[in-house]
Amino acid sequence: MNKLLKFIKKIEPKKGTINHTLYDGLFTFLFTPNDTTTPEGVHIRDRIDLKRTMVMVVLALQLCYLFGTYNIGHQHFQALGIHTGFFNGFHLKLAYGLTKLLPLFIWTHVVGLGIEFYFAWKKGHPIEEGFLVSGALIPLIMPPDLPIWMLCLAVAFAVFLGKEAFGGTGMNIWNVALLARAFVFFAYPTTISGDQVWIAGFENILPGAQVEYGWWQTSFFNTLFEWFGWAQFDPSATIIDGFTGATPLALAYEGGWDKVTEIYSSSQMFWGTIPGSIGETSKPLIILGALMLIITKIGSWRIMVSGLFGAIVMSMLFNLWGATPFMNVPWQDQLLMGSFWFAIVYMATDPVTAAGTNFGKLIYGFLIGMIGMIVRIINPAYPEGWMLAILFMNTMAPLMDHYIVESNMKKRLKSA
Template identity: 25%
Template sequence: MFQKQQIMRKVLYSLIPIFLYSIYLYGWRVIAVTAVVFGVGILSEFIMEKARNKKVSEAVLVTSALLAMSFPPAVPLWVAAVASVFSVVMGKGVYGGFGRNVFNPAITGRIFTYISFPLLMQTTWMIPGVFGTLGINGQTQGSALIEAVFMILIVAAAYLIITRNYEKKGLVKITIFGSIAVTIALYVITSYAGVLQPEVDAVSTVTPLEIYRGLDSENLPESAEYINDNTLGNLFFGRRVGSIGESAIFLIIIAAIYLMWTKTANWRMILMTLLSAAVLTTIFYYAGFIADLSGGALMNPAGKTLLEQIVDITKFLFSGSLFYVAVFMSTDPVSGPNKPLAQFLYGIIIGSVTIVIRVFSGFPEGTSFGILMGNTFANLLDEISPKPKKKAKKSTAKKQTASNKPASEGAKA
């Protein structure tokens, strides 16, 4: 069924530790979101590629994994399903399938849902740790266990029916529309009955980037009061509110080393995304723009030692999904440029746009917009960048040297 792609498998291998760690942070919801996104994504790819008499590419597995781990852990599963369809169909399928998409499919799906359902994407946070049992945002809608069970069953049934009976077009259409109708009925009936309410303690949780804007989590249990601290250690080890896969910075760095060592990811894009973000953050920090987000109460360099200022800048970089996007999404070989100079410029665009939006826009995070902006200019960057100089082959150089020698010297050689 799948078209084998070794590079895509290496990306999946690098994501496994992050996925397992996220289960410890957020519990069964990680498995539920991942199952729905993978099932719907693969099924959408199957339908699109089958119409072209092609196999499903393993790239859809990477798209599904990256998309699933970019969601808040308590996001309603129907939102995750919509994003998965949009990622595969509109982000890749309409352009002709794998290798022809202009924009990163995972980011395309995430930003579509981020703009279309902003409340559901910004209020479905959880307190990380102890398998997601510490608390859930009081504004969260849905995300109960019964929802996960029914959604997974619906997706699994649709997947089996369509993949085994694709030639029966009528049955396929009935299955697609029937699945949508059953899902809508599920949410209407269970919401009316009040059984979709979260079964864990409700608190008010905010992300580290929202804390820099002067907000705090409220009604936290004593064991989770660290959430409001934004300490360097908490941010580095994922002890903070955030999306499923973005918070474990230490595991993302390990994944980056593995991907670069195996030549799966391009180091230029990773380096320049992070470096440009660091440079711009430093400029905005000393200019006072980041401190202005909280009215001067936070991230203020005045009266601090150089080491404390460096820690402030590092914490701002560790917040949000900057490292996750730099390692796994800026390095997408399809939607990114190919020439070395273009790759440097591409990373600068992503990192710079991310920080500008963080500091000056109404959105607390700007990584998705940074990737889309970089994708938009990727081809242009390749066009205006000079071709890399080809290195002369050593064997050819040796032959030319030998041919220029006198016959006697050549014989001695």
Template identity: 50%
Template sequence: MKAIKNFFEKTQPHVQKGAKFHWLHSTHDALFTLFFVPKNTSKSGTHIHDFIDLKRTMGIVVLALVPALLFGMYNVGYQHFGALGQLETASFFDLFLFGLLKVLPIIVVSYVVGLGIEFIFAQFRGHEVNEGFLVSGLLIPMVMPVNTPLWMIAIAVAFAVIFGKEVFGGTGMNIWNPALVARAFLFFAYPGQMSGDSVWISASGIDKAVDGFTGATPMALAAAGHTDALNTWNAFLGLIPGSIGETSTIAILIGALVLIVTGIGSWRIMVSTVLGGLFMGLLLNIFAGDNSYMALPFYDHLIIGGFAFGAIFMATDPVSAAQTVKGKWIYGFLIGLLAILIRVVNPAYPEGMMLAILLMNTFAPLIDHYVVEGNISRRMKRAKVNV
């Protein structure tokens, strides 16, 4: 590491303003600060210094995503060899390696396209490279079906970075979660690849007789009325068809623990989102009648689809979420409520979590506004009474 540090420090003068390679300043700074904490010091005013900067914060989120990512790779292989009827003969290594080889290209495309656009914008504006894509670049592959063509991934990433973030000014200024913007773009532009019976697994490359095999997700089965096909324990473990990182509730809960312990993720949003989902699930159970989807046990809604992943990693995005304490409770509760309502009442959108979070991203500033105004109003009333 010392050699890397020496290299960056030696080349730093050559990328400063007025130097020969000044146009590479943003790129050099981004790579340097990725490995080492900057030595910048305060010049004026009062500052609070902390060893955790934005890059380190993003690093913790990436670390929290690792359990769900690794299990997602294993599950890709599990579903593949299960479709071939070869689970008994395939080893753990066979399953994981197959999933790794399927998922890794998606991650590479996401980071290459996304960071490439980020670097171009930073160089053009003369600004530092934003760190937010360190997380978005991993979130986007994890919310995608594994058989999504790489060119679709590239288009979705480009759309999310340009129209979901850069047009608003970059990291910290975006209205919506960029990863969900990418998924929403593909969902509406190429619905056949993102929903329905052919959403998940391709068995090509092993046996030509099963080339193109696809397995319906639990969400698609539930929307079709086949709620009895859901195995609750398998769904909780994550051994079900689904997007790469969204299937294992256990792995997602490990990530939630990391975010809560480190103080990076808001536990209020996580808890309130679950409460909102439970409330709507129970309400639908009460009025289910002959509707099998409404009769699906309320707790099953929390472990299928992208509910758990969205509640932990998407709804808690500090940029697009509510900022006030009371606002976080309201924001999260409405996300959970709307997610279950959308997926059950409108089967055309079996995964309601994406739409619920994007909708509440839009209204988060309004929620905070009324919370702040309410606090001001109460304080003014108390001030008049004391006078």
């Protein structure tokens, strides 16, 4: 390790250059911080820095990445009526998912990190690590066939106006990943809502529509699979009769829970073998990630638990109202649909944009659960509410913390 440190130190570029900015990012990635507080006083010395805190969140997301990649391919072949069993055509589904997810992941980081590196160089400070998590989250909350140019615009908008305009990492008011999704939703709504966007590989999700394969499928992977004698991609395949690309939420709007269960079982919705955003469908894997964040104390359990209670309470109130079929969906079934688990675990717990006080976190999470469920059920134009709920509560979090701190100070002054 000492030899590696000496070698890295030896190749350090001149300070103030873009090369030194890139070098500093690599150096702090390889080695823990050497600057600590003095032994005297009340300061706590710790080897973990912001970069390693962010890496823990990225690691917790890896199960969602693995499942999301495979589910892209699984939904694609479900539409074709080929390899309909979950593990059937494993190599084809995984290969197809990779061809869809990797471009989203790569371009998200090229644009986002490129902007981060530029601002770090111009400001003359080390590379900030905040985009590690945002860059990992953005591909998981997008449809698999989102045009790359649209993704790049969304990432640039989110990083420029949502982060750097406020001063960079730790200064942003709103969650950067959700801003990217919000940009796509409001600027190009047809690419992120409706029944046509969640199944990759087709111009339209209609019976008889022909699959659209590119060079990766027909040349690279087909040649590779031919060597092993495995099944290959069929460019002449078409969508089978009776297939729908509708998500459970869209079906619930049409006819309540009975309409949903005509297409999807509770087991499918729980395990995540349904259409939806890439990383948001598998509830058990998201919960495993939540446990990891709670055990490592990276994510706030107060926000997660209070958000769950808020969603349940609001759903039960709608059950009592019962004015529409969607309102009558039982609360436990509401939790099987949509992106609630992903939103409350990975989006709402962002330490920069969430409430900072313990009591504030409880209120913050509970209101996200309630507001998100209200938007989901009441607003027919947007069949999910967590993005809007979290962005709204991001805005209100500083005000909540202010009044909670003021209240605590007044109580302590009285006792003094």
